[in-house]
């Protein structure tokens with residue numbers, strides 16, 4: 001099956017008892033045992049597994065071309081499960097420019113558990129190679145990465161990681177399994193914030209880890225999920241499954257709209273830089289074209305005249321809501337440095353844009369109107 005079909009049929013959740021075509025939400029926290037003490041449904045207790053979560057996990061694994069998936073209550077909970085497979089004294093290489101929560105986790109939380117880390121320019125494979133230490137056990141990458149749309153070469157990173165005996169992990173949130181399947185490039189684990197495009201409607205928080213192989217490492221992730229308990233509710237899983245059914249079509253439209261908005265901003269005199277991997281002069285364009293099916297719906301731009309003008313644009317649009325997050329049907333715009341806090345390295349005139357599913361001409365008119373007032 002192709003991605004569009006998998007999104008709908010990898011696990012359709014049809015219910016033989018009621019005849020329901022759409023899966024029911026199973027709120028029961030506990031499941032019946034048979035006379036001999038076994039669990040004929042395969043379900044025991046909802047933290048350990050539940051029909052809605054099982055269906056979501058099967059779908060995510062199928063879309064990524066992986067062997068298994070574990071769903072979490074947030075993207076951050078999924079990242080923590082990955083880091084918690086490591087031991088004190090292990091070393092992680094992570095991107096210097098990435099989702100700020102990933103960097104903050106390593107710096108502010110996990111360093112107290114003696115996890116060592118280096119932040120490097122992941123777009124430069126030599127920098128990754130040079131950061132390898134004898135105790136390097138994981139390379140955690142993100143591509144396209146927050147908020148500079150940095151692209152890293154997944155094949156090159158995988159080779160470097162595996163040569164050093166390290167696991168290679170990718171945060172695939174921005175691309176989604178529709179635009180990029182990192183397992184094709186040798187990556188071991190894929191992480192998602194399902195809060196974003198996978199849910200797709202800005203109304204559910206979630207995360208997932210997908211594994212290329214159902215091995216000891218994945219068993220460890222499963223243990224952390226079910227014993228650690230950072231699991232999504234059945235309703236959250238149901239909403240995510242509903243979102244996934246339209247994900248392939250949404251990603252295509254997000255990408256088409258983003259290219260048009262990026263081109264408009266690129267040509268605008270009040271914009272001094274557009275970061276979008278679909279633009280031919282983006283430093284990661286060639287690699288992105290090789291490893292992605294679509295360039296995605298996220299872009300950043302830098303406004304002429306500094307942070308004041310940037311904030312005026314972010315607060316002055318009518319269709320783009322001034323809010324953080326991404327991946328919903330509605331377009332969002334935000335002044336990223338002020339969201340990331342005091343440690344930010346993001347330029348202060350940078351706006352991060354999640355291009356939604358409105359008509360692209362309406363989005364462009366909205367931006368043109370506010371930019372004309374600067």
Ligand SMILES: *Cc1c(COP(=O)(O)O)cnc(C)c1O
Nearest residue numbers: 074075076099171173193195206
């Ligand atoms: C939002 C996001 C996260 C964190 O996910 P939550 O669901 O908010 O915990 C991680 N990585 C990326 C790239 C994100 O955009």
